[in-house]
Amino acid sequence: MKSLGSIRRDFxxxxxxxxKPYIQFDKVTKKFGDFTAVNNLSLTIFExxxxxxxxxxxxxxxxxxxxxxGFEEPTAGRILLDGQDLxxxxxxxxxxxxxxxxxxxxxxxxxxNNIAFGLKQEGMPKPDxxxxxxxxxxxxxxxxxxxxxxxxxxxxxxQRVALARSVAKRPKVLLLDEPLGALDKKxxxxxxxxxxxxxxxxxxxxxxxxxxxxxxxxxxxxIAIMDKGEVMQVATPAEVYEAxxxxxxxxxxxNVNMFEGKVAEQSANTTRITGPSGAQIVVENGGAAATxxxxxxxxIRPEKIRVSSKKPADAVNALEGExxxxxxxxDMTVYHVRLDDGQIVRASALNAxxxxxxxxxxxxxxxxxxxxxxxxxxxx
Amino acid sequence: MNTTWSRFNITSITLGFAFLxxxxxxxxxxxxxxxxxxxxxxxxxxxxxxxxxxxxxxxDAAWVTIRVGLISATVATVLGTxxxxxxxxxxxxxxRVLFSGMIFAPLVMPDVITGLSLLLLFVAIGMxxxxxxxxxxxxxxxxCFVAVVVQSRLVSFDRSLEEAAMDLGAPPxxxxxxxxxxxxxxxxxxxxxxxxxxxLDDLVIASFASGPGATTLPMKIYSQVRLGVTPEINAxxxxxxxxxxxxxxxxxxxxxxxxxQRQLDxxxxxxx
Numbered sequence: 001m002k003s004l005g006s007i008r009r010d011f012x013x014x015x016x017x018x019x020k021p022y023i024q025f026d027k028v029t030k031k032f033g034d035f036t037a038v039n040n041l042s043l044t045i046f047e048x049x050x051x052x053x054x055x056x057x058x059x060x061x062x063x064x065x066x067x068x069x070g071f072e073e074p075t076a077g078r079i080l081l082d083g084q085d086l087x088x089x090x091x092x093x094x095x096x097x098x099x100x101x102x103x104x105x106x107x108x109x110x111x112x113n114n115i116a117f118g119l120k121q122e123g124m125p126k127p128d129x130x131x132x133x134x135x136x137x138x139x140x141x142x143x144x145x146x147x148x149x150x151x152x153x154x155x156x157x158x159q160r161v162a163l164a165r166s167v168a169k170r171p172k173v174l175l176l177d178e179p180l181g182a183l184d185k186k187x188x189x190x191x192x193x194x195x196x197x198x199x200x201x202x203x204x205x206x207x208x209x210x211x212x213x214x215x216x217x218x219x220x221x222x223i224a225i226m227d228k229g230e231v232m233q234v235a236t237p238a239e240v241y242e243a244x245x246x247x248x249x250x251x252x253x254x255n256v257n258m259f260e261g262k263v264a265e266q267s268a269n270t271t272r273i274t275g276p277s278g279a280q281i282v283v284e285n286g287g288a289a290a291t292x293x294x295x296x297x298x299x300i301r302p303e304k305i306r307v308s309s310k311k312p313a314d315a316v317n318a319l320e321g322e323x324x325x326x327x328x329x330x331d332m333t334v335y336h337v338r339l340d341d342g343q344i345v346r347a348s349a350l351n352a353x354x355x356x357x358x359x360x361x362x363x364x365x366x367x368x369x370x371x372x373x374x375x376x377x378x379x380x
Numbered sequence: 381m382n383t384t385w386s387r388f389n390i391t392s393i394t395l396g397f398a399f400l401x402x403x404x405x406x407x408x409x410x411x412x413x414x415x416x417x418x419x420x421x422x423x424x425x426x427x428x429x430x431x432x433x434x435x436x437x438x439x440d441a442a443w444v445t446i447r448v449g450l451i452s453a454t455v456a457t458v459l460g461t462x463x464x465x466x467x468x469x470x471x472x473x474x475x476r477v478l479f480s481g482m483i484f485a486p487l488v489m490p491d492v493i494t495g496l497s498l499l500l501l502f503v504a505i506g507m508x509x510x511x512x513x514x515x516x517x518x519x520x521x522x523x524c525f526v527a528v529v530v531q532s533r534l535v536s537f538d539r540s541l542e543e544a545a546m547d548l549g550a551p552p553x554x555x556x557x558x559x560x561x562x563x564x565x566x567x568x569x570x571x572x573x574x575x576x577x578x579x580l581d582d583l584v585i586a587s588f589a590s591g592p593g594a595t596t597l598p599m600k601i602y603s604q605v606r607l608g609v610t611p612e613i614n615a616x617x618x619x620x621x622x623x624x625x626x627x628x629x630x631x632x633x634x635x636x637x638x639x640x641q642r643q644l645d646x647x648x649x650x651x652x
Binding site: 070071096098104106122157 | 538540541543544549551554562645648
């Protein structure tokens, strides 16, 4: 039997030009009065995909989800599910179910009646309902809580009832609106993995809305990063982190250092960049196509920068400065180095050995160095 | 904080309660008076209660009052709930502010004005005054109280409950009856009880709207008192007080129990 991990590894329909899209947003615009919540957005999601919509509050991600559920109609554009145009289909006739941020459990019904509610609506025979409810309770490990009312449950239990209720009807797509937002950190981490396992087990398409990048990175096959009603980038978590296509995405996900400069010289594989103070760095080609003399930024993650007290002999790129700040976090140490041109560079070093005395300290002269392929060149 | 009872505190509390309850206590005490003279104590007796139940006029009036109260409270609850729903749900229609102001105006309108305007209306459209007109009048003035009670519940109602029900396949009407209504039911019930009580003890509006053959209990008591207070009236009032007191006690005990149970449940849930 294939392990879940290997199924996941082989799952890359977005690289297959013949793969049939399952959910399609086709030039969708949604306006509320003068406010444009979603602006001419196109997006494709594949069957069985775990897809995350990531963005700050007010970026339009929840509106997108609500349009898919049928609570809002697009002002313009089409939404297709499995080839069918969803326009005009009310929420109670759509083959999608949603898990609400507030859970929206019916307070006057027991846990089992909450889960059975959707099944009763489609007129499923009673014995089948009972069996399905029992299955769902087992799935979320709440068998002994069947007769309880929502207010008699803890936050984590309520979250699992909401989940069981929304998957009980075996929807084509499960929409999750900030599914873990109300849980504390430890419970949230556990539940992330439970959700992933559940998605694999049921073989459903999940679309999750979140503002928590860690959550999106952990769970999703692909992430759409949204800003002001538009999609900035759609890619796998690794691509989003390692190869952001814009300054916004580079800034939004994780920490990043940005070096502004001009293209000084281009060869077949490398580009030489001159900073405002004349400092030069050499980077590998890729990312934004840079033409000679173009204004660009070079974005590099803190953990890809080395800090040392002497200039490394083999370093292609090394810049000199002074240690400005040190933060010891246990698993790693974060250095802020003020370069001689005034820019502050953030670098983090994994504390692989048990060193309690750092060779570098405040106000020491220090060199930051990185490889030519450690960052990406972006348009300014 | 100072927890000892100062002389000032004791005096003010005694005076306050005396103002509130002394008249009622006197009334209850004298309803058990043997003597026919209301203000002279002639020994304990329950004879006025017996004669009360043989007083056909008072019993008829009581029956009219109860029927008026039941019908008008029920209709007012339906209308008031609908009004509250419209006001909280459809927030974007034109003139909403005016409309919501208008539905609450009768709360502060003097009864005399409400009664008089209703009387003029009934006369103008040639409607014979009787029980029907009293019921209509009571619906009119209790409806807004129901609307206020139900609206305050609806404001805190989580709309995502309804969205969840629709998302799970329930059409809007079914969603209303299976989700919205059960959740706001306690507010609707207290709205009904408020309307019923208001209708029970209304004198002014009923006097304007009523006609021959439709005398409510407050009207009957008032007209008898003008001829002189009899211990029978004291007995009737004592029964009313008893009914109201029992109702209030039951309601508050039920409330308290539910609250305690909820807190216990939540504490149990937190423990896991």
